[in-house]
Amino acid sequence: MNQFTREEIEAERVDLGEIETTLGFLLRMAQLRAFAHFFRVSEVGLKPGALTVLWVIALNPGLRQGAIARRLMIKPAHMTKLVRAMVDDGLVERYVPPNDRRSVRLSLTKAGKALYERSCGEMHAIHRAERGTLNDREYTDFVALLRKFAGIGAPP
């Protein structure tokens, strides 16, 4: 019984209606795809969020953690946890300047720098994997549109 009745077959056909043309929905699907690409090629063991923070500290040593959080749209509470985890992992150092003892300035430890160097090599693989099936033109357009939509200024 229940051997592929017409109802059963149709039951798997899911009509999404207008949702399928909604940017919110499409962005979620795209992000899931991007995550899959990332985890397929990444070997440094950091998740996208932590790797991004590591990268930004490497490029901007001594920056206040709040400045990084604002720029990456990470909420302060979450930033605190991310930083603590990275400090616990021996990747990041916190420095409280006597200047302003409320703030925390971040820099990489030796191990953090080493991981950053390794991740640089991975960047190319990540970019390549991320492009997926998009050709050069599509990729360029996609990046430009994402930047415009997200309200990020033109690339430097």
Next chain:
Amino acid sequence: MNQFTREEIEAERVDLGEIETTLGFLLRMAQLRAFAHFFRVSEVGLKPGALTVLWVIALNPGLRQGAIARRLMIKPAHMTKLVRAMVDDGLVERYVPPNDRRSVRLSLTKAGKALYERSCGEMHAIHRAERGTLNDREYTDFVALLRKFAGIGAPP
């Protein structure tokens, strides 16, 4: 003291390097923007995920919840919680067919249908808000690229 030293001013300038050209990062930024748009116009009180599920049930009454979850890329464990919450809210009904008593088929209650009707009216506002600063051409291209990147077939 600490009156806008050069260091202080530069300290807020955050160099993102290649991260800024990474699809993963840009997609996250874009999604945050889309969320902001959504919450700015939506009045039905459902979050994007729940509204999407409500919408899909409305369009496909009697569908198994697993089929919906797979299509929306929602993990089964999460789908169980979403459905339970919507049942508790009196929006959704579960029906276990004697046919196959493992499965659960979903449909909207009267209140669920009413909410769906209201959300239909909102759809236009959501679409409009979502476009943000993109013009017609950009919007069309953006949707097409998102679909291609996410691996979703051409629109119906």
Next chain:
DNA sequence: CGGAGATTGTTTCCATGTAAAGTATTTTCA
């Protein structure tokens, strides 16, 4: 038939992310 294996959904436990209140410090201005 009847047990092995597949399917469907649920539970438990954990990671991620946020909101709101709390702490410490610095700035402002009456």
Next chain:
DNA sequence: TGAAAATACTTTACATGGAAACAATCTCCG
């Protein structure tokens, strides 16, 4: 000056989402 407000981060308490193990049911095939 010194009290009020602003800033920078942390803590707590909670919401969201996932992985893995579990339970129930169904299918397949000897």
